[in-house]
Amino acid sequence: MRSWRPKIGLVTADLRLASKIRRLISEYDADLIHVADPSNLPLDVGALIAKRSEGLVENRGKVLYLEDFDSIEVLVERAVEFAITGPNYRMVAVAIDPGKSPGVAYLIDNKLLKTRRYGFIEDLVEDVGRFIERHCEARRKYVIIGSSTSFENVKEILRRLEKKLRGREVTMIVCDESFTSRGLLPKLKGMSKDEYSALILSLKNLIKLE
Numbered sequence: 001m002r003s004w005r006p007k008i009g010l011v012t013a014d015l016r017l018a019s020k021i022r023r024l025i026s027e028y029d030a031d032l033i034h035v036a037d038p039s040n041l042p043l044d045v046g047a048l049i050a051k052r053s054e055g056l057v058e059n060r061g062k063v064l065y066l067e068d069f070d071s072i073e074v075l076v077e078r079a080v081e082f083a084i085t086g087p088n089y090r091m092v093a094v095a096i097d098p099g100k101s102p103g104v105a106y107l108i109d110n111k112l113l114k115t116r117r118y119g120f121i122e123d124l125v126e127d128v129g130r131f132i133e134r135h136c137e138a139r140r141k142y143v144i145i146g147s148s149t150s151f152e153n154v155k156e157i158l159r160r161l162e163k164k165l166r167g168r169e170v171t172m173i174v175c176d177e178s179f180t181s182r183g184l185l186p187k188l189k190g191m192s193k194d195e196y197s198a199l200i201l202s203l204k205n206l207i208k209l210e
Helices: 015-025 072-087 121-134 149-162 195-209
Strands: 007-011 031-035 047-050 063-065 092-098 103-106 111-117 139-147 171-175
Touching: 007 015, 007 072, 015 031, 015 072, 047 072, 063 072, 072 103, 072 121, 092 121, 092 195, 103 121, 103 195, 111 195, 121 139, 121 149, 139 149, 139 195, 149 171
Parallel strands: 007 031, 007 047, 047 063, 092 139, 139 171
Antiparallel strands: 092 103, 103 111
């Protein structure tokens, strides 16, 4: 999937904004480098976040300005994506392990963006819907759901997602999730068993779809 941590640069004198972005970045397998002077940034920063109103960074290819996004959450997600794939991508996928506390892996061009565990199906469906909507220009969009022993849970998630994603041209796949708990990949720090199972589920199935 990915053997390195993308670096996100942040150039701002707004410490409150920096604190919010640092908290959000912690949800991803990425490093944040906060400086007040862009000349202090390392050369291998994959994306750069700044405030246009501060005038600290000139407009260039890697810069994402706060003012161009509806929320800080979307800005941070886009910065991590940019650092991983660059400005263009072809495929997005969501893999779901539908256990008691469903784990979800979000991927772009077969590269892991983030994992998350959910306590409520409603929150899962809303997040997956927003993710697919934000990436509506992707040529291929997949949602992969593991067929767990609790098939009623699978059917409920599938029913709600089909309704939420209607008209989005998403390919939905229900598949066997056997052996998703085995250590094919190292588990990231803080990743739950359900999140890890979702990641392995995506690995097993996206290889077949390429």
